[in-house]
Amino acid sequence: MMQVTGLHATGLARLATLQDEPPAAMPGGPADPILVVDHLTMRFGGLTAVGDVSFKVGRGDITALIGPNGAGKTTVFNCITGFYKPTEGMIRLRQEGGETYLLERLPGHDVNRLARVARTFQNIRLFPQMTVLENLLVAMHKPLMRASAFSLAGILGLPGYRRAQEEAIAKAAAWIARIGLTHRADEPAGDLPYGDQRRLEIARAMCTEPVLLCLDEPAAGLNPRESADLNTLLRLIRDEFGTSVLLIEHDMSVVMQISDRIVVLDYGIKIADGTPDAIRNDTRVIAAYLGVDDEEVAAVEAEVGLTGTSA
Amino acid sequence: MVQGSTIGRATPTVAARATSALPEMIKDAALFALVTLGLSIPVVAYRTDLGQGTGLGLTGRWGLVAGLCAAVFVLRLAQRLVLGEVSRRRDARTLAQAESTAPARLARPGRIIGPLTLGVALTLPLLAALGSGGLSEGRYWIDLGILILTYVMLGWGLNIVVGLAGLLDLGYVAFYAVGAYSYALLSTVFGLSFWVCLPLAGLFAAGFGVLLGFPVLRLRGDYLAIVTLAFGEIIRLVLINWVDFSGGSAGLSSIPRASFFGIPFTAGEGGFASVFGLAFNPMHRVVFLYYLILVLALVTNLVTLRMRRLPLGRAWEALREDEIACRSLGIDTTITKLSAFALGAMFAGFAGSFFAVRQGFVSPESFNFLESAIILAIVVLGGMGSQLGVAVAAIAMVGAPELLRNLGFLKAVFGEGFDPNEYRLLLFGLAMVAMMVWRPRGLISERTPSVRLGARAR
Known part of the structure; x- marks a missing residue:
């Protein structure tokens, strides 16, 4: 080898x-x-x-x-x-x-x-100005979008959407913990070291449940x-x-x-x-x-x- | 003693740096003065005056040239010194920030300015009446407030498209025009009331937003800007040339004025004043209009703030950051872009129909490119995506020129013939340049995360 x-x-x-x-x-x-x-x-x-x-x-x-x-x-x-x-x-x-x-x-x-099918990129493509947590929440667009009834329920703050959001955040938090970034969860993703960005990108892809x-x-x-x-x-x-x-x-x-x-x-x-x-x-x-x-x-x-x- | 020696050691290095830089600065300033000399010889040095005879006589103005050169020299020197000091301090501050907890301090100005601005906005008619000794006397201030709030609302609307979704839109005023003409036509032709027309105007404008969105879906940056610019011009030219529909450049007049939910602001029986048992005052309508635009602007703000926390709003921001990554995460970029265009346009439509009901008259004149440029400048100056920044920038951009009108004391300094209003655009330009030098990312460039994990854990 x-x-x-x-x-x-x-x-x-x-x-x-x-x-x-x-x-x-x-x-x-x-x-x-x-x-x-x-x-x-x-x-x-x-x-x-x-x-x-x-x-x-x-x-x-x-x-x-x-x-x-x-x-x-x-x-x-x-x-x-x-x-x-x-x-x-x-x-x-x-x-x-x-x-x-x-x-x-x-x-x-x-x-x-x-x-x-989820993917990552050769040259990392995170959303650099958004925080680590937000990066993962963007990846859960599909379930959250459904829960927010294309934003209508979300604008009104209906409980169904709130619950979905809490679940999404819990799931994201679990992934953040898995890649060891809990202490930097609220920092912009672009500020992370290279290795952390790589793992965050993988976690983000995994949040789409591929x-x-x-x-x-x-x-x-x-x-x-x-x-x-x-x-x-x-x-x-x-x-x-x-x-x-x-x-x-x-x-x-x-x-x-x-x-x-x-x-x-x-x-x-x-x-x-x-x-x-x-x-x-x-x-x-x-x-x-x-x-x-x-x-x-x-x-x-x-x-x-x-x-x-x-x- | 030990401490004293450390300080003693640190000071000379700073001093040495300053002295070593000084000759270089003087040389630099001298170069600037030389360039000024070269430029002013053909332009300033001689003035042509009508001589005694028929020809023109040349009057030398070398004293002025010397004065200009000296002024440039001094200013350049001062600028270098100030900038040097500023950057040194900034370095020191960033170092300190890296060690201490920075975010708490950065968030503070927003916490004070925001409620303060809102408080002033809510009580402005009262303040104006008290400040100038009567509701009618305070009209100028309330009118100014209405003007500023209109631009705040437009800025917030455009902020959705430019600040959040990152789609550079140079033709935003087109949607404003669609809203204004929707109300003007619907109310004059079909006799619909303002409250029916308002949502319709928003819908029409949103429709036009989608219409514009479709062809530009693949474009980004410069190309998108050009197409949206063209779209804005197309709308304006159609309004000018389709005379049967829009009245051409003469515009549409005698648009029904605003009523208090059906009760007209008239002096006679059944008017607002008599229904509420007040003495008739034409200012009632102005105050009503003021609160109307305030509510509309606040709704815009509220919806935008909510949207930022919703998946669609996050998708907009993600789209601004990286479109390819968005696609790989299963986000439909078409729908995301179109929704940003539509929502931004809808608020412009609301603002437009407010504009029509306030003026009672609309014409294509009001919707030229300069308006788009001002609204975009408000968003850029305010800091892309920052709601408070946009509001502050709108106050500065719209309010400051008005302020200039009232600077009478400048006449005392520069002589009776001095009209500060003539220098409006010059000062405006200088302010913009200064902004871009010191705050290149807008007044408020800090991005507030839409959700925090830390706050929850605590």
Whole structure:
């Protein structure tokens, strides 16, 4: 595992030949997928950012989406969360009750409101001038809006709305306590340290009660201690709330420790999909990250002290 | 001794900094004086006078030039010294604040100014009557109060759109016009009373708000400002050119005056005075109008304050902060934006119909771009999103020019020909520049959280 952490190099040259090969056939995948991405293609003009990517996210799993810079990970995320409309392909989300949503057809905000997919952003997007508590209350817009009868009951201060608001605040307070920010709950979110902002953004996404939580590089810019805290938080989200997690991450100490399954993209194409152990020893992944010819992979493995399978 | 030595150590460093900066400041001021000299040679140095003959004679005014340069030098020097001192103090204060509990102190001015302003507003007719020795004599003050309150209400209405939702609207006066013309037309054509027309005017204006909102949903910032500016002009031009409908630039006159819930303010039998057993006084109507706009403005304020605590109001603020994050949290940005436009426009509509009932006459003249600019300036000066700031800014923006009219003592200083009113816009501009230098985020830039966890726990 440690060796792969060392391979976290990003700007290295990669194999050109990999583009031309068809994606390797992956056996099965998770038995009960919450999200099925089917032949997803996203083109921007002449550029194919994502080409025919298919993968599944298991219910109750933490699935990591990794790959070198520019591999199309964030594009896949934006397609799943409704910010891009994919050029081709289908993204199917099946909730526990059996309701199925085709995410690529929903308008942007309905991906969260109806399909209950929440996300965070690579560059944190909090509401910086609003307080920590307010940030979380904004995330509970849907239930509060219903309780306030589109503001009418709220303006009149009817008891039904007050009760809903109290519940929302209690729920927010619980999340604030979970991320350890109770003492700063009334401060503007923009004043928090970077690591706290990251965790607040995750808590805010969780306040929308998602079935699938998509995290775009949650460990970026965190120190090792904060990364460890993040691991704990993500496990808590999976185990206690039963929320499935899909995350993009470069920090291999996070990816390898908490992922149940890893999907690897390179040049917009899926090159591997499997358990952390399988990915760690996958020659294509090593090649993609290190940038060597297939013939040299064995030599490189030896060099980094990896004794797995060879090409 | 030990203490003395510490102080002794600290003082020289400050003094040294000041002395080292002084030559630099003088050099800077000299440069300013030089630029003034260069500018004043072509502009000030010679005056053309009619000579004895037919030609023009040049009169040298080098003394004035020298005076100007000296004044600029001194002013610049003073400015540098003052600004240096201010920033030093601010640094010291921020350091102190970081250590002590800052929020408590910051919240205090609002706690005093707010109730004070409200108290004055509620008793203004009484104060005016007592202050000037009679209700009729106090009319000027009550009229001024009505004018200010109209702008306070418009400022609060626009504050929803600009301050809370962050949508820069340069055509807000259009909704004001819609409200005014709604009342003018409904009352003259259909004979509806003010109390029926008021909600209708609000609804019409809100409708226009949604109408404007739809095409500009995707726009932000500069682009949004331009489209709303155009919208304001379109409404005004339609009112000017659709003569059959709106009377063109002649406007609509003989709009029914306000009545006290159906009882007219007339001298005769059945009028307000006789019903209530009072001596007839035309001021009754003015006082009634004053309280009417006060109530309307307070309703605007109340609704805005309530909305801020509601999910929709929080969504507005979230929208101002980050639209993409809003979408990812399942907030329908379309509805959120349109509701902000509609609610803001509705209050402008109420204010507009009040304007019509007060004036008894409306014309497109009253709804030009300058009005929008003034209302926007009130919101920006007051501090985006701050209700009290907007009220204070409205008083300053509308009341201060009126105050200038009354500064008779300036004549004693500058000579008999001096009319302070002519310098109104100049002073206005200076005040704006000063504001932007010292309080770039408005008079009251502190944002009060809509809900607190700390207060609950305690």
